[in-house]
Amino acid sequence: MKTKTLLATAAFSLLALLAASVQAQPVMKDGALADAAGRTVYTFDKDEMGKSNCAGPCLANWPVYVAPAGATAKGDYGVIDSAGTRQWTVKGKPLYYFAGDAKAGDRNGDGKAGVWHLVK
Numbered sequence: 018m019k020t021k022t023l024l025a026t027a028a029f030s031l032l033a034l035l036a037a038s039v040q041a042q043p044v045m046k047d048g049a050l051a052d053a054a055g056r057t058v059y060t061f062d063k064d065e066m067g068k069s070n071c072a073g074p075c076l077a078n079w080p081v082y083v084a085p086a087g088a089t090a091k092g093d094y095g096v097i098d099s100a101g102t103r104q105w106t107v108k109g110k111p112l113y114y115f116a117g118d119a120k121a122g123d124r125n126g127d128g129k130a131g132v133w134h135l136v137k
Contacts, residue, residue, distance in 0.1 A: 041085065042094050043105055043112060047122065050107060050136035055121030058082045058105075058112040062132040066109035069099040079126075079133070082112040107136055 043050050043058055051057050061079065063070045071079050084096040084103040095106040105112045115126025115133070127135045 042088070042091060043082070043107060048137055049124065050112070051121070052082065052114075056114060057118060057122070057124050057126070057135050059115055059126050059133050059135055060107070060110040061113060062134070064111050067095075067097050067106065067111075069097070069104060069111040071111075071113065072100065078116045079113040080116065082114060110136075112136075 041053050044053060045051070046055050049057055059079070061069075061071055069081070071081075081099060081102050082105045084105045086103070088096050088103065088105070090096060093108050095109065096103050097106055097111060098104075099111060113133075115123075115129070117123075117125045124135055126133050
């Protein structure tokens, strides 16, 4: 019973994060790139310029930082099509959230597996 409750809570949290992840252009907050709400965003070393290589199980832990319809490139920030989703980029690198960040300002994903990094 507890396992079902935990799974349901985790699924709801992930859905809420995904639903809230459609955001305006990234901003610098406290020395790191974040969304307007202050949630840290990350880059993935295995991505290519202008192309996301995070798929399937990877996206469960690293949800895409979704750009709203009509978002356009401006300065260092751009938008790519990533598996049918518009994803923000910085200097061509796709941006993601980390599912392990519980609140604005958390930076728990920085350095994960040696390939995930916040942008300073």
